[in-house]
Amino acid sequence: MDDQTRLMHSHGVGMAGHPGLAQHMQDGTTGTDGEGRKQDIGDILQQIMTITDQSLDEAQARKHALNCHRMKPALFNVLCEIKEKTVLSIRGGQEEEPPDPQLMRLDNMLLAEGVAGPEKGGGSAAAAAAAAAAGGVGADNSTEHSDYRAKLSQIRQIYHTELEKYEQACNEFTTHVMNLLREQSRTRPISPKEIERMVSIIHRKFNSIQMQLKQSTCEAVMILRSRFLDARRKRRNFNKQATEILNEYFYSHLSNPYPSEEAKEELAKKCSITMSQVSNWFGNKRIRYKKNIGKFQEEANMYAARTAVSATNVSAQGSQANSPSTPNSAGSAGSFNMSNSGDLFMSVQSLNGDSYQGGQVGANIQSQVDTLRHVISQTGGYSDSLAASQMYSPQGINTNGGWQDAPTPSSVTSPTEGPGSVHSDTSN
DNA sequence: TCTTATGATTCTGA
DNA sequence: TCAGAATCATAAGA
Numbered sequence A: 001m002d003d004q005t006r007l008m009h010s011h012g013v014g015m016a017g018h019p020g021l022a023q024h025m026q027d028g029t030t031g032t033d034g035e036g037r038k039q040d041i042g043d044i045l046q047q048i049m050t051i052t053d054q055s056l057d058e059a060q061a062r063k064h065a066l067n068c069h070r071m072k073p074a075l076f077n078v079l080c081e082i083k084e085k086t087v088l089s090i091r092g093g094q095e096e097e098p099p100d101p102q103l104m105r106l107d108n109m110l111l112a113e114g115v116a117g118p119e120k121g122g123g124s125a126a127a128a129a130a131a132a133a134a135g136g137v138g139a140d141n142s143t144e145h146s147d148y149r150a151k152l153s154q155i156r157q158i159y160h161t162e163l164e165k166y167e168q169a170c171n172e173f174t175t176h177v178m179n180l181l182r183e184q185s186r187t188r189p190i191s192p193k194e195i196e197r198m199v200s201i202i203h204r205k206f207n208s209i210q211m212q213l214k215q216s217t218c219e220a221v222m223i224l225r226s227r228f229l230d231a232r233r234k235r236r237n238f239n240k241q242a243t244e245i246l247n248e249y250f251y252s253h254l255s256n257p258y259p260s261e262e263a264k265e266e267l268a269k270k271c272s273i274t275m276s277q278v279s280n281w282f283g284n285k286r287i288r289y290k291k292n293i294g295k296f297q298e299e300a301n302m303y304a305a306r307t308a309v310s311a312t313n314v315s316a317q318g319s320q321a322n323s324p325s326t327p328n329s330a331g332s333a334g335s336f337n338m339s340n341s342g343d344l345f346m347s348v349q350s351l352n353g354d355s356y357q358g359g360q361v362g363a364n365i366q367s368q369v370d371t372l373r374h375v376i377s378q379t380g381g382y383s384d385s386l387a388a389s390q391m392y393s394p395q396g397i398n399t400n401g402g403w404q405d406a407p408t409p410s411s412v413t414s415p416t417e418g419p420g421s422v423h424s425d426t427s428n
Numbered sequence B: 001t002c003t004t005a006t007g008a009t010t011c012t013g014a
Numbered sequence C: 001t002c003a004g005a006a007t008c009a010t011a012a013g014a
Helices: A003-010 A019-025 A031-053 A055-066 A074-093 A101-112 A120-135 A141-182 A192-233 A241-253 A261-271 A275-291 A292-317 A341-349 A365-380 A385-392 A409-413
Strands: none
Touching: A031 A055, A031 A074, A031 A341, A101 A192, A141 A192, A241 A261, A241 A275, A241 A292, A261 A275, A275 A292
16 A cells, blocks of 8 residues: 555545544544634644745745644545545546547558558568559669668658657656655645546646657658659650560551550560550550651651561561461460561561461551551652651551551450451551 | 650540 | 540750
8 A cells, every 4th residue: 555545544534524633623622722723723724825935945844844743634634535525526527538540540550651560671561562553663663662661761760769758758757746746645635546647647648749759750651652652753764675666566566556465564574664654655655656647757667667677587588477476466375576577477478469368367467568568668769758658658547536447455456357357548 | 954755644535 | 444635744865
């Protein structure tokens, strides 16, 4: 039993009326002496009331004097009783509070971001998640990744240092207050529950500070994260080889520049970029090509010529186009040859008037026809882009501005189109 | 510094 | 869900 309990119980608290005082008053305190006692109590109360106005030394001396005063136990009992009643009324309003939902949210967020909780790569996991959201792959990404991780761990470190500081301060302050209350319990009635309540009040106050810390940490993480994600916009040009691969595909499938999923995958692999980047690239290319065909004429010529040359080489080597595979032809499962023989050789045969009977002629035979026509137009010589435009009409683009026979891109993959069903711009 | 090129994002419509 | 279109943001070159 601690001081307070001892103090509160040793004076018979809980008896009806003011037993302590009554008892004391009964101890030879009747008759005319009663007036003197009342005067005495009045003095003591006066001293208690004015004790705070005195200097520390004076107050200490006064306190000691009061503690030793013969009326002290009686007065203390009265105070205990009054206090008991007051505390009961206060206690009534004090219930266990449910956990703060905002604090829970903050805790969850910090846990998810790897700031709170065990370290074990939480930050890197978050960084990885952010990277995944960015959809980027590549060397730069790993740099950004480690950068993000480093900054996150910095935030984590600051957070934990501050948290530790707050906890330490909270403990110190709690101990201090408890000691103070224990000390005060010698002169005024203080129950252990009251101390508990005081401690919980202190903790609540410190928790609100902690919440602020958590809030600002969350903000810092969010800012860092948004900055990291914004880095997606930091455009890096694809390397030359990748652009060439994409362009080759685009111009060799000009009548239907919609790579299938398999083709995209293959292109992505070859270019060391993601499939979504391939999609972006084709989206941009299609629209920019369509908007300004004249501008892309030269580029188209170049790629067409290149394709034709490689096709001719292959043809000269006598390699047969057995099972020509196109990215858009089902059955080829994404294995396509862009600068290789396959499609083009088939086209050469077609253009030569050979009736290519192969059952696997892909839908993009038209593209190869386009390519060859383009090469022919180039070798035929045209001086300016206008002439070129006339000779090499924008393949596949119909009058509506859309790619001819380019229905839904997904249907482009259909291999059912026979050799005869080349796109109508063959007639150009 | 300005212009152009280009990868990415966002919005809209089918 | 995907493509087209518009737009943003940055790289690169003049």
